Amino acid sequence: MIDTLCAVETPEGVELEFSPAGPVPRALAWIVDAGIRCALYLALASALHGLGRVGLGLTLLTLFLLEWFYPVGFEVLAGGQTPGKKLLGLRVLRADGAPVGWSRSTVRSLLAFADFLPFGFAAGLAAMLLGRRCQRLGDLAAGTLVVHVEPLQAQQAAQGGAEALAPPFPLTLPEQRAIMGFAERAPGLTLERARELADLLEPLTGARGDEGVRRLNAMARGLRGLA
Amino acid sequence: MRQERFERAHREEWDAFAAMLAPGHGAPGADRLPQTYRRVCRHLALARDRCYTAGLVQRLNGLVLAGHQTLYGSTLGLGPQWARFLAGGLARSVRARFKPVLLAALLLGLPFAVLPPAIARNPQLAYLVEEPQDLARMEAMYQPGAGRFGRANQARTDVAMFGYYIWNNIRITFQTFASGILLGLGPVFFLLYNGLHGGAVAGHLAHAGLGAQFWPFVATHSALELPALVLAGAAGLHLGWALLAPGRRSRARALVEAAREGMPLVYGAALMDGMAACIEAFWSASALVPPALKLAAAAVLWSAMAGYFLLAGRRHV
Numbered sequence: 001m002i003d004t005l006c007a008v009e010t011p012e013g014v015e016l017e018f019s020p021a022g023p024v025p026r027a028l029a030w031i032v033d034a035g036i037r038c039a040l041y042l043a044l045a046s047a048l049h050g051l052g053r054v055g056l057g058l059t060l061l062t063l064f065l066l067e068w069f070y071p072v073g074f075e076v077l078a079g080g081q082t083p084g085k086k087l088l089g090l091r092v093l094r095a096d097g098a099p100v101g102w103s104r105s106t107v108r109s110l111l112a113f114a115d116f117l118p119f120g121f122a123a124g125l126a127a128m129l130l131g132r133r134c135q136r137l138g139d140l141a142a143g144t145l146v147v148h149v150e151p152l153q154a155q156q157a158a159q160g161g162a163e164a165l166a167p168p169f170p171l172t173l174p175e176q177r178a179i180m181g182f183a184e185r186a187p188g189l190t191l192e193r194a195r196e197l198a199d200l201l202e203p204l205t206g207a208r209g210d211e212g213v214r215r216l217n218a219m220a221r222g223l224r225g226l227a
Numbered sequence: 228m229r230q231e232r233f234e235r236a237h238r239e240e241w242d243a244f245a246a247m248l249a250p251g252h253g254a255p256g257a258d259r260l261p262q263t264y265r266r267v268c269r270h271l272a273l274a275r276d277r278c279y280t281a282g283l284v285q286r287l288n289g290l291v292l293a294g295h296q297t298l299y300g301s302t303l304g305l306g307p308q309w310a311r312f313l314a315g316g317l318a319r320s321v322r323a324r325f326k327p328v329l330l331a332a333l334l335l336g337l338p339f340a341v342l343p344p345a346i347a348r349n350p351q352l353a354y355l356v357e358e359p360q361d362l363a364r365m366e367a368m369y370q371p372g373a374g375r376f377g378r379a380n381q382a383r384t385d386v387a388m389f390g391y392y393i394w395n396n397i398r399i400t401f402q403t404f405a406s407g408i409l410l411g412l413g414p415v416f417f418l419l420y421n422g423l424h425g426g427a428v429a430g431h432l433a434h435a436g437l438g439a440q441f442w443p444f445v446a447t448h449s450a451l452e453l454p455a456l457v458l459a460g461a462a463g464l465h466l467g468w469a470l471l472a473p474g475r476r477s478r479a480r481a482l483v484e485a486a487r488e489g490m491p492l493v494y495g496a497a498l499m500d501g502m503a504a505c506i507e508a509f510w511s512a513s514a515l516v517p518p519a520l521k522l523a524a525a526a527v528l529w530s531a532m533a534g535y536f537l538l539a540g541r542r543h544v
Contacts, residue, residue, distance in 0.1 A: 012269075016292050054386045057386035061393055064393050103490050114409060140483070150288070173278035180280040181281050224229060
């Protein structure tokens with residue numbers, strides 16, 4: 001199967017799967033964060049403006065902190081998510097799946113400077129496109145990943161219809177999973193697409209169109225053990 | 228076992244596990260988290276092996292990931308780590324990386340050592356490195372009794388300069404380190420660039436007879452600022468070297484290890500820059516402190532730095 005998933009093995013001997021985020025959502029998250037940083041900076045700068053030269057010194061200190069430690073603070077204290085990443089459903093993880101700590105997060109943040117070179121994050125983009133796990137230079141040096149957050153969705157309600165069918169001939173496990181997967185995703189498909197997919201399995205269901213979809217759902221119920 | 232029976236048998240346990248992991252500790256049964264986590268791991272492996280649906284596998288994967296993060300997340304306090312770091316960990320890290328540190332010190336120090344005597348013999352050399360108007364500005368800054376040296380009450384000004392030094396100097400330190408990932412070329416540039424500029428300005432001012440104002444001003448804080456740049460440069464060179472010659476490791480692994488080994492130097496450099504900014508803003512620029520006292524303080528600070536990096540952290544604690 002060709003996909004961008006990557007897996008790490010935990011000490012318990014199971015594989016954890018992640019889906020690394022590509023350049024586009026990460027760039028959008030960066031833009032959101034840049035906006036927030038600018039707004040914070042402007043608010044503080046105008047508040048401190050009244051203090052004259054002392055205010056100028058404090059403004060420069062704020063600029064320094066926002067420039068380098070805005071991502072670090074959020075990534076360590078807010079579960080790997082800056083506000084921009086949260087909005088886009090991304091989070092930073094260590095490559096072994098553990099949460100990212102101060103040191104790694106600082107490495108990522110400092111190396112953003114190298115990623116930016118020679119202009120507009122070109123080096124970072126090149127690194128992301130060349131690597132298998134969409135890591136920019138900072139991620140490579142820190143050993144971190146930016147992944148999509150999979151929503152911990154509640155279990156899907158059982159599909160409508162109560163009947164269950166047995167397949168006319170024995171199916172392998174991957175085939176059974178494909179049929180159950182069809183039933184699981186059917187509510188999210190258009191009727192036309194569901195029919196089109198079910199038509200591919202005419203040799204199995206012996207029917208086309210809506211009848212094929214119905215029989216396939218029924219077989220899925222049987223395979224799941226719902227009947 | 229059919230998926231439905233499997234889910235019905237374990238759903239309660241999964242929901243309880245999700246409740247244990249929810250933020251806000253003290254969920255009922257949180258002390259059973261490790262056992263429950265291991266059972267959920269087994270469920271995930273079974274679900275994959277038995278080809279249960281993607282939805283179930285994804286849910287279990289999410290639960291295991293959340294449990295993994297909770298169990299293996301670092302909980303070490305930052306306070307004790309910093310205390311150990313300052314008591315000798317930093318000096319040990321610097322000595323462990325003495326090759327890149329030496330190279331960085333040479334890159335910064337050689338132009339600094341060579342340019343002033345060369346400019347004393349041939350003053351035109353300074354104009355090879357610096358623009359004439361910049362040198363003129365420098366001369367004006369260090370005229371006896373000029374600029375901030377002449378002002379008595381300057382406390383308000385100094386906070387602004389402190390902010391500027393923090394923002395500017397630590398930025399340069401961080402950039403020197405980060406650009407090391409470009410095969411080590413970044414630190415070479417930053418170190419040589421700063422060495423050439425510093426050497427040219429120092430040589431020119433000494434030649435112009437302004438050394439009496441210049442040396443007391445820079446002597447104290449440079450004891451922190453120059454080593455800070457050297458440490459950051461050394462960490463950057465270490466990073467670049469890991470890419471050029473990873474040895475028996477993959478480049479990706481060598482890079483991660485080099486970054487981890489180099490970070491103590493970067494933390495130390497940032498800390499030293501912060502202290503240097505304090506000294507530069509409130510001590511070096513103060514007209515209330517006599518130059519002789521500044522030079523004496525500089526001598527103490529330079530020896531303290533040498534003593535710290537050579538001797539601290541030798542004893543095993």
